[in-house]
Amino acid sequence: QLVESGGGLVQPGGSLRLSCAASGVTLGHYATGWFRQAPGKEREAVSCVSGRDGTTYYTESVKGRFTISRDNAKNTVFLQMNALKPEDTAVYYCATGDLRGLVYSMKPIDYDYWGQGTQVTVSS
Numbered sequence: 001q002l003v004e005s006g007g008g009l010v011q012p013g014g015s016l017r018l019s020c021a022a023s024g025v026t027l028g029h030y031a032t033g034w035f036r037q038a039p040g041k042e043r044e045a046v047s048c049v050s051g052r053d054g055t056t057y058y059t060e061s062v063k064g065r066f067t068i069s070r071d072n073a074k075n076t077v078f079l080q081m082n083a084l085k086p087e088d089t090a091v092y093y094c095a096t097g098d099l100r101g102l103v104y105s106m107k108p109i110d111y112d113y114w115g116q117g118t119q120v121t122v123s124s
Contacts, residue, residue, distance in 0.1 A: 001025075002094050007118030010084055014122070018079040020094030020115060027051075027096055028072040031104045033111060034079045036090035036120075045106035046092070047079060052103055059106065062088075084122045091117040 002025075006018040020032065033048040047068040048057045056068050067080040077094060097112030099105050 002096065002113055002115035004092065004094050004115040004118040007092060007120045009121045009123065011124050012084060012086060012122055014084050015080070015082045016084065016120060018081065018092055018094075018118060018120075020077040020079075022075045022077075022096065025096060025113060027070060027075055027077055030096045031099055031102070032070065032077045032094060032096045033105070034068060034077075034092060034094055035108055036088075036092045037117075038090040041090075043093070043108050045108070048104045048106055049077060050104040055104065057104055057106060081120070084120075086122045088120060089122050090120060092120050093117045 001023045003021045010016055030051040031048055034046040035043050036046050037043040045059055049068045049070050065083045070077045093115055095111035095114045099110045
């Protein structure tokens with residue numbers, strides 16, 4: 001089970017830190033991704049951290065602003081979001097799974113386990 005938290009309403013330029021807490025699965029063994037879905041749009045990848053060596057990946061639009069990290073002791077993955085923009089507004093989901101042997105993936109279809117999502121709204 002994955003449970004996201006940390007979403008909310010923030011002004012443009014502000015920051016939020018999302019958390020993805022896991023139970024029943026060890027996040028350090030698998031890649032974990034953050035995805036987001038805005039109204040009327042498809043779910044898109046934001047970032048991923050590989051299970052094998054912790055390598056991180058980001059979609060172009062968030063590079064330099066978002067940072068994914070993992071705390072194995074807490075079995076939790078974080079997404080630090082800085083310099084937020086209105087276009088970052090979406091429901092954010094974390095997901096994990098063995099990815100059929102892939103080291104990482106930025107495709108939602110490759111992930112087996114999903115959280116319920118947390119709303120992030122960037123607005124003045």
